[in-house]
Amino acid sequence: MPRPTSAARDKARRLLEQALGPSKVLTGEDACAAYAEDESEAEGVTPDAVVLAETPDDILAALRVAREASVPITPRAAGTGRTGGAVPVAGGIVLSTFGMKSIKEIDRRDGVAVVEPGVVLAELHAAVEAEGWFYPPDPNSQADCCLGGNVAENAGGPRALKYGVTRDWVLGVDAFLIGGQRIHAGRRTTKGVTGYDVTGLLVGSEGTLAVFGDVTVGLMPKPEHVMTLMTLFSDVRTAGDAVERAVAAGLLPRCIELLDGPTLEAMRRAGNAIDARAGAMLLVEFDGDERTCERDAERFGETAESAHALEVLVAQDAAQRARLWSARREMSRAVRKLSKKKLSEDVVVPRHAIGALLEHVAMLGERERVRHLTYGHAGDGNLHVNFLWDDDDEVPAVVRAIEGLFHEVVRLGGTLSGEHGIGVLKAPYLPLEQAPELIELQRDLKRVFDPSGLLNPGKIFPAAPHRAC
Amino acid sequence: MPRPTSAARDKARRLLEQALGPSKVLTGEDACAAYAEDESEAEGVTPDAVVLAETPDDILAALRVAREASVPITPRAAGTGRTGGAVPVAGGIVLSTFGMKSIKEIDRRDGVAVVEPGVVLAELHAAVEAEGWFYPPDPNSQADCCLGGNVAENAGGPRALKYGVTRDWVLGVDAFLIGGQRIHAGRRTTKGVTGYDVTGLLVGSEGTLAVFGDVTVGLMPKPEHVMTLMTLFSDVRTAGDAVERAVAAGLLPRCIELLDGPTLEAMRRAGNAIDARAGAMLLVEFDGDERTCERDAERFGETAESAHALEVLVAQDAAQRARLWSARREMSRAVRKLSKKKLSEDVVVPRHAIGALLEHVAMLGERERVRHLTYGHAGDGNLHVNFLWDDDDEVPAVVRAIEGLFHEVVRLGGTLSGEHGIGVLKAPYLPLEQAPELIELQRDLKRVFDPSGLLNPGKIFPAAPHRAC
Numbered sequence: 001m002p003r004p005t006s007a008a009r010d011k012a013r014r015l016l017e018q019a020l021g022p023s024k025v026l027t028g029e030d031a032c033a034a035y036a037e038d039e040s041e042a043e044g045v046t047p048d049a050v051v052l053a054e055t056p057d058d059i060l061a062a063l064r065v066a067r068e069a070s071v072p073i074t075p076r077a078a079g080t081g082r083t084g085g086a087v088p089v090a091g092g093i094v095l096s097t098f099g100m101k102s103i104k105e106i107d108r109r110d111g112v113a114v115v116e117p118g119v120v121l122a123e124l125h126a127a128v129e130a131e132g133w134f135y136p137p138d139p140n141s142q143a144d145c146c147l148g149g150n151v152a153e154n155a156g157g158p159r160a161l162k163y164g165v166t167r168d169w170v171l172g173v174d175a176f177l178i179g180g181q182r183i184h185a186g187r188r189t190t191k192g193v194t195g196y197d198v199t200g201l202l203v204g205s206e207g208t209l210a211v212f213g214d215v216t217v218g219l220m221p222k223p224e225h226v227m228t229l230m231t232l233f234s235d236v237r238t239a240g241d242a243v244e245r246a247v248a249a250g251l252l253p254r255c256i257e258l259l260d261g262p263t264l265e266a267m268r269r270a271g272n273a274i275d276a277r278a279g280a281m282l283l284v285e286f287d288g289d290e291r292t293c294e295r296d297a298e299r300f301g302e303t304a305e306s307a308h309a310l311e312v313l314v315a316q317d318a319a320q321r322a323r324l325w326s327a328r329r330e331m332s333r334a335v336r337k338l339s340k341k342k343l344s345e346d347v348v349v350p351r352h353a354i355g356a357l358l359e360h361v362a363m364l365g366e367r368e369r370v371r372h373l374t375y376g377h378a379g380d381g382n383l384h385v386n387f388l389w390d391d392d393d394e395v396p397a398v399v400r401a402i403e404g405l406f407h408e409v410v411r412l413g414g415t416l417s418g419e420h421g422i423g424v425l426k427a428p429y430l431p432l433e434q435a436p437e438l439i440e441l442q443r444d445l446k447r448v449f450d451p452s453g454l455l456n457p458g459k460i461f462p463a464a465p466h467r468a469c
Numbered sequence: 470m471p472r473p474t475s476a477a478r479d480k481a482r483r484l485l486e487q488a489l490g491p492s493k494v495l496t497g498e499d500a501c502a503a504y505a506e507d508e509s510e511a512e513g514v515t516p517d518a519v520v521l522a523e524t525p526d527d528i529l530a531a532l533r534v535a536r537e538a539s540v541p542i543t544p545r546a547a548g549t550g551r552t553g554g555a556v557p558v559a560g561g562i563v564l565s566t567f568g569m570k571s572i573k574e575i576d577r578r579d580g581v582a583v584v585e586p587g588v589v590l591a592e593l594h595a596a597v598e599a600e601g602w603f604y605p606p607d608p609n610s611q612a613d614c615c616l617g618g619n620v621a622e623n624a625g626g627p628r629a630l631k632y633g634v635t636r637d638w639v640l641g642v643d644a645f646l647i648g649g650q651r652i653h654a655g656r657r658t659t660k661g662v663t664g665y666d667v668t669g670l671l672v673g674s675e676g677t678l679a680v681f682g683d684v685t686v687g688l689m690p691k692p693e694h695v696m697t698l699m700t701l702f703s704d705v706r707t708a709g710d711a712v713e714r715a716v717a718a719g720l721l722p723r724c725i726e727l728l729d730g731p732t733l734e735a736m737r738r739a740g741n742a743i744d745a746r747a748g749a750m751l752l753v754e755f756d757g758d759e760r761t762c763e764r765d766a767e768r769f770g771e772t773a774e775s776a777h778a779l780e781v782l783v784a785q786d787a788a789q790r791a792r793l794w795s796a797r798r799e800m801s802r803a804v805r806k807l808s809k810k811k812l813s814e815d816v817v818v819p820r821h822a823i824g825a826l827l828e829h830v831a832m833l834g835e836r837e838r839v840r841h842l843t844y845g846h847a848g849d850g851n852l853h854v855n856f857l858w859d860d861d862d863e864v865p866a867v868v869r870a871i872e873g874l875f876h877e878v879v880r881l882g883g884t885l886s887g888e889h890g891i892g893v894l895k896a897p898y899l900p901l902e903q904a905p906e907l908i909e910l911q912r913d914l915k916r917v918f919d920p921s922g923l924l925n926p927g928k929i930f931p932a933a934p935h936r937a938c
Contacts (some may be wrong), residue, residue, distance in 0.1 A: 161659060165660065183906055184907065190849045191849045191884075193622065193623045193889070194891060221717060250692070291761075314767075413658070414656075439664075440668065
């Protein structure tokens with residue numbers, strides 16, 4: 001989509017200030033520049049105006065102005081996305097719901113919460129856990145990311161293995177369409193099959209179908225107890241083997257995080273003491289009542305040993321548990337120090353193919369002379385394959401490695417994204433996974449919600465000439 | 470939708486016989502009459518032709534003929550639906566995928582099965598359990614219903630409490646559109662956020678968006694052990710209280726089935742010995758490893774006693790377990806004997822409101838002098854409220870009772886259907902729950918898949934003039 005004309009941009013700014021007053025509208029390069037990017041490598045265009053919405057009416061006003069001035073509008077919450085979903089690729093309006101931060105309701109009887117889109121996930125976690133309830137989705141950005149973005153991207157996280165992703169917990173959502181409609185989709189009850197699953201369609205639509213207001217999520221009783229294990233293996237094949245055996249034995253930890261050899265090496269360099277023989281680590285967590293956790297942890301340990309684990313370490317208390325997870329968190333920092341640039345690809349393969357995929361990544365790294373490391377949620381086959389580089393002249397090799405990765409993922413029966421979405425960065429690769437008929441159907445669905453193509457353009461779909469209507 | 474003209478019907482029959490040969494096409498009143506109805510009270514029109522599809526190409530051919538002859542086409546698998554989803558309301562073609570019965574794959578490594586739409590659910594259960602895997606959805610019609618219908622209606626069942634409904638287990642689906650497109654939506658991996666959730670949109674679309682071919686479902690390891698309890702209470706309020714306490718305490722049985730006083734009375738009349746003081750029964754089932762089952766069953770028993778249960782009975786072996794469930798199954802037979810006609814409404818309310826809803830049902834029954842009884846999946850608030858009658862002149866009172874029920878369900882924050890769908894029978898009531906904007910949006914989605922409105926007309930949406938395009 002081309003940038004709007006300067007007349008359209010002026011009109012949009014004027015209408016926004018009329019409708020919302022100056023306190024809710026940012027204009028000018030300096031104020032707007034921060035809204036050109038998110039936490040991905042996607043490059044945006046500084047928006048012409050930023051709306052700081054505080055109410056549903058503000059959202060509707062911003063959408064109306066975009067429509068009337070015919071400028072693109074890009075919804076945004078915390079902007080912690082990893083594929084550019086919140087990046088305005090053609091300028092226009094950025095519509096931030098970051099300021100809508102009310103937890104409107106926690107229903108202590110039925111386990112339901114209603115939250116505004118700017119509520120930070122960690123704050124929702126804390127609020128419901130204080131009441132004895134639990135909201136499972138836990139993307140690693142939980143300290144910063146907002147529910148609105150979680151819903152837009154269908155965020156996952158380590159605990160998705162046992163508890164599923166955001167879509168599995170969103171019961172209903174208020175959605176604002178660019179045509180001016182306010183839709184309340186979904187329900188408050190756990191079950192319900194009245195009409196099409198509009199809620200599920202909106203979750204994961206990456207801000208391309210509607211802007212989210214209140215989100216109704218289901219909760220579960222907070223697990224009594226959590227138990228964490230760390231196991232080391234000589235290589236990722238044996239670690240993958242242990243995962244497969246454990247799942248086949250009916251063990252269902254709430255997470256199984258895998259760190260590969262290059263990741264462990266980066267952690268060693270950053271000063272973490274990790275057994276020199278280890279070429280893979282699994283960080284495993286069980287929850288439930290204490291006795292079951294202990295029993296499951298023991299069985300997982302035995303399974304790991306039968307798969308030739310080098311070491312099995314069970315955290316004996318909260319402090320040890322925190323230490324194990326801090327190693328996982330420090331890992332991200334250690335990895336960031338390794339290179340100036342990195343792309344973290346969030347692919348999924350069937351569980352049994354984890355070893356095969358990682359061998360292929362090693363081959364690609366060698367062939368293209370690109371550094372790489374992989375970690376992620378091995379229990380559900382969702383791996384974050386990172387390619388690292390310093391100089392721009394390495395980019396073509398990185399791109400070849402990424403393309404090689406995507407081809408292999410699809411060949412192994414996997415999918416291009418497990419939890420980060422397609423956004424800008426993966427849009428060109430959508431046809432690798434999906435047939436033209438399916439992509440065309442999704443473009444048609446998009447047109448139902450956004451006939452003029454003004455809502456978050458440039459996302460999900462590969463650039464293509466607009467079909468004649 | 471009016472019935473097609475006799476010229477259109479002749480054309481459809483001729484084209485079908487040309488495309489598929491006589492062995493796959495039924496014509497004539499006698500052969501087609503059985504396809505005018507399903508297991509609901511919905512009244513259909515005998516179709517002009519029935520296609521017995523054996524392959525995806527047969528499905529595409531039938532859809533093409535419907536398009537070319539401009540006659541309605543209604544997909545059907547086993548026809549066990551309870552709201553008329555498979556009933557042809559305007560004649561035309563019935564497209565049966567009942568004959569597509571192959572379990573094409575059971576992936577023993579990753580826990581994935583690929584099945585044709587005519588596979589009977591109980592056969593899928595048996596096949597995957599023989600391999601140590603488990604497919605949780607278990608509508609009570611499992612001995613007869615087919616996967617294609619389960620997907621179309623997003624079928625539930627008792628175990629939905631712990632394991633969710635069909636949508637939670639369908640990873641991908643082959644879908645055939647009336648425009649001739651063959652879409653493969655979804656994935657084989659547990660996680661995946663590539664593009665919109667087209668799979669989730671198709672599941673539960675009641676045959677109004679597409680016809681289903683192969684269905685890819687996720688499996689879980691078969692639980693080691695199952696433990697069944699029966700508890701009796703003096704009334705539904707105390708039974709509901711026990712359910713609320715148990716869930717709040719973090720107990721998650723795989724099912725909690727409630728039978729109310731009138732249901733127990735029907736069972737007594739049919740010869741079952743049930744404590745005369747009992748006005749409600751809960752049938753509860755835990756699964757997992759043996760120790761956890763025993764411990765959870767014990768805790769549930771204690772919770773029930775603290776909620777003034779009259780009796781707690783734990784099945785000590787498989788024979789006792791079978792006996793408890795056979796009482797639940799015989800119940801359906803006992804209920805059928807009570808009256809010539811019955812309508813079973815499949816509503817959902819928030820768990821805490823079960824008692825309030827059942828008191829309202831009792832009031833409606835008294836006010837309208839309509840017999841009623843209720844059973845269902847109390848753990849997730851999904852109740853089957855049955856109204857019974859013998860003579861046609863009772864129908865207006867039954868309709869008033871049903872309308873009173875739906876109003877109360879919506880007032881309590883519930884939904885009109887938990888697992889049976891909207892179909893024909895509940896279509897007039899959709900606006901009770903959903904606002905006009907949401908209904909209009911869904912009509913627009915329907916038009917993307919089926920612009921001419923020929924695919925399974927008369928379902929979900931209340932009759933309304935077609936919007937000018």
